Structures are given as C-alpha cells and as structure tokens.
Amino acid sequence: MRVSVFRKAHFNAAHRLHNPKWSDEQNKAVFGKCNNPHFHGHNYELEVKVTGNMDPDTGYVIDMKVLKDIIEEQVLERFDHKNLNLEVEEFKNHNPTAEYIAVVIWRLIKPHLDPNFDLLIRLYETPRNFVEYDGA
16 A cells, blocks of 8 residues: 655745846846845745555554654755855755755655655745655
8 A cells, every 4th residue: 555644844044046147137037036146035844745655564654753854864954044055065056946946855855765655845935835846
C-alpha cells in the first residue's frame, strides 16, 4: 500500500529577483518590487510530501522524526534567516524565485530518502502564492 505522509516547516529569508544580463529598467519592469536592490523578505511555508510503501514491521512510510531531521539539516539550517542571493551557494548564479527554491529543496532532500519514495515539495511564498515540484 502506497501512502503519502506530509511534514510542514517554516523559514524566513530575504532575496532579490534580478537578471544581471538585463538593464535596470527591464529588471524593474519584469520583477517589480521583487527587484529591490536592498532585497526583501518572505515568511516561507514548506510542505514536504513523501509517498511510498508502508513498512510491514513499523507501519511507517518514513519515520517522521527522520524526515523532520532531514528538513532541518538540509533546508532550514541553510535557508532560515539568510539572504538567499548572498549566503546560499545554490543561488549564487540563479534567481531565487519560489520555483527555483522548490527545485533546490527537492534536490537537497531527495538523496536522503529511500530511492523508491516519491517526493513533492510545496513552497508558499505568501499565503496566496505557492509552487510545487516533484522532480519531473
């Protein structure tokens, strides 16, 4: 039986959306307030969905404490209260859009899971704006 389990987490981070190949005018036109040269922040809400077969001995898909620890070590310690553009290696050459942040989180978590598990990342940048990434 394949079952999905979910773990929620929260982190605060600053970022700036900016394409260095474009003019200041084009960056402002495309990214608006998100192009603020002094950065801006979000209170990100993260949902991690792991789908797999239940272990016949434990009844777990994955021990939720193990999943919590993976999220804390791989994501929260790296992103929480950071300037994503300046302090997080994965965004040195990539715009830290919600979409790309979700991809990076997936890439950070997936190697720590059983390869038979499916992983879906849902990231809320605001209560009304969110993205999902499942590795496809």
